[in-house]
Amino acid sequence: MTFLEEIGGVKTARRERISLQLARSLLKEGTPPPETSKQLLKLARKNKVLLRFANLLGLSSKDIEDEKAGVDEAFRLQDEMSEVFERSGISHVVIKSFDSLPDVGHDIDFLVPRQAEMERARDLLLGKFKARTQALTHCDKLLGKFSCFLPGYAHDFELYPTISQLGEVYLDPEKVLQDRRKEVMAGREIWTTSNEDRVLIRVIHAIFRHNFIKLSDIIDFLKLAQNSAPEKVLDKVKEANICDAFLFYLGCIQRFLLACEVDNPSFTRLRDESAARFGPDRLKFLSKDRLVLPYRIPNRALFIIFMLKAVREAAQGRWKSSLDCTVAPALVVLDFLSAAVRSGGRGMVW
Structure with missing residues (x-):
């Protein structure tokens, strides 16, 4: 596996197939994968769903106990x-x-x-x-x-x-x-x-901090959406000036739900109310890549999201926040180059 494939920079058909096997197994509530492998196990761990997937994977009782010991320590x-x-x-x-x-x-x-x-x-x-x-x-x-x-x-x-x-x-x-x-x-x-703050924090960290959406992000978001007041969530989204990022995040989740043939009424309601309030997803044209988990936010989408937030922050007179958003894309690139030089290690910039 190449460095670019490992970090999600290159999304291959093979990685998409395994990713959707994992996603279907959990999003369709207990559907076992057609096959199990070390790669599927590694992917479950990387997406923070290993214990949720343990029974479907046939994980040994010792491995399960080891994982539970880590949870207990936390x-x-x-x-x-x-x-x-x-x-x-x-x-x-x-x-x-x-x-x-x-x-x-x-x-x-x-x-x-x-x-x-x-x-x-x-x-x-x-x-x-x-x-x-x-x-x-x-x-x-x-x-x-x-x-x-x-x-x-x-x-x-x-x-x-x-x-x-x-x-x-x-x-x-x-x-x-x-x-x-x-x-x-x-x-x-x-x-x-609060549940509403949890929704926002989940989106902010996935897009603006990690630049990845894990399967755990999708599953947890769907649960949070069931227990949150949509109007309160959307009020917070607007106050945070992340309407475009939020719509893009919902669009990414919708793509996985469609690929896995899963219907989630709470999510659909939140998506429809978001579109009615904020308009259509302006970045939908960038959502045509392969569904590889963890799903790396395409750089073009990430840069546009930061720039749109920068403009809205400036319009409200939050100049430092606007400047931070403006320089963020350059730092993402520097981090990638630094990680490449370190042969796949952390870039230590972002």
């Missing part, structure tokens, strides 16, 4: 840090980390929007807990993100000051914090964002 890390932060008067809310249960990613993310509390949290982690800092990309440094490993844990522990990539504005992080709520997950109480 919860323990969250429990410990949440308790420490609350005792220390550090207001926080967990973002994304447990939205894909029973699967959990490699890191636990806390939103800590108040600068003084963010500094106190860093001092606490580096001092009392002897945390080992994780190297940050150029964009993460601009954002003010903090990433570390705590002794005894394999998961990264990450602090975000806002929901963004470079510092461009989407959601008011203080408002996200105010709207948080305690939710019971796997028998544990966790500070989570």
Whole structure:
């Protein structure tokens, strides 16, 4: 497999076939794939759906237990840090980390929007807990993100000051914090964002941060759409100036649903209400590539999305946010070139 194929830069018919096998198995609720392979297993892990796919894949009980042990560790890390932060008067809310249960990613993310509390949290982690800092990309440094490993844990522990990539504005992080709520997950109480904020954060991170849509993003979005008020979601989309990105995201999900012959009434209702409010998807002409998972956002679409947001930010007088959006496409290219030079490693720019 080539570097370009691995990162989604080249989308082949072979990769599309395997991707749709995986997608159909989960989107059609328990339809087993026609064949299983190590490649399908690797793809499930890469798309953060391995535990959801375990029974259909015939994953061994040992492998399942190993994965569940990782999930349990993630919860323990969250429990410990949440308790420490609350005792220390550090207001926080967990973002994304447990939205894909029973699967959990490699890191636990806390939103800590108040600068003084963010500094106190860093001092606490580096001092009392002897945390080992994780190297940050150029964009993460601009954002003010903090990433570390705590002794005894394999998961990264990450602090975000806002929901963004470079510092461009989407959601008011203080408002996200105010709207948080305690939710019971796997028998544990966790500070989570509102369902509507979860929808926005899912879209923002997939398009503007990761530039990929994983199968977990699609499945989780469909569940969130069922439990969110469409008018509230669309209000937030408009306030964030991401109408075009949101329509494009919905269009990508629709393509996978059609390819898998899946009907989802909640999603259809949200899509129709979005089109009625924001108009048709202006980037639909770019959605003719192969459906390879994780689905890499085409560079042309990504650049146009950032430029459209930059224009809208400028129209509202948010000049720094507009400038951040304007330079973002160049940084995406630099990151790709840097990763290529590193023979497929992280570019450390984006």
